[in-house]
Amino acid sequence: MDWEEFFEKVYNELANGQEISNFLKSFPTEKDLTHEIGIGIRKLFSKNFSVPINSATISEHVTFREGSTVADKRAWTYAKKDKWIYFHKLFFVPDILVRKVTGRPDNIFSIEVKLLRENMNPQKTIAEALGQTLMYSCLHNPVIAFIGVTDSVKWGKARVPQLTLNPADRE
DSSP states (O other), X not given: OOHHHHHHHHHHHHHXXXXXXXXXXXXXXXXXXXXXXXXXXXXXXXXXXXXXXXXXXXHHHEEETTOSSHHHHHHHHHTHHHHOEEETTEEEOOSEEEESSTTOSSSEEEEEEEEEOTTSOHXXXXXXXXXXXXXXXXXXXXXXXXXXXXXXXXXXXXXXXXXXXXXXGGO
C-alpha cells in the first residue's frame, strides 16, 4: 500500500469506520480518545506495512502524546524534530504523529485530537483544533483534526442540520 492510500484509509476509518475503534462508546478523557486512536492506527500500520504490532519500532511509526509504555515515551522524545512546530514564539505539537519511515521528514502526517465535553466552550475547542491543525500543516502534509463529542453534550436550540454532499439527499 502506498502512503497516500494509507492516509486515505486512516481518514476514512476516523470518519466512519470500525477498524480503528468503535467511536460510539464513551471516552472519559481526551487522552483516552487519543490513545484509542493511536493504538488503532498502529494496528492498521502493522497490517498494511508488515511491521509487527509487537515490534520495538511500531511506537516510532505511530507516536502519540502521553503514551503509557517506556517505548511510547522514548518514541515521543525521539520524534521531537518531526513533531515540534515553532510559530510566533509558541511550540505546537500534534497529538498523534504517523511516520512511514522514521528519521525522515517526508511521509509524515499528524492528527490533532479534541474531545468536546459538557461544561466546555465548544467554539473554543473547535477553534483550537482547527488552529493547531493549520500550524501542523506548515510541516506535515496531510493533517487531520479529529473532534470527538461525548454523549453528555447538550445541544442548544440552534441545532446544525446534517449536511450532505448530494443535493438529492436533502429532499
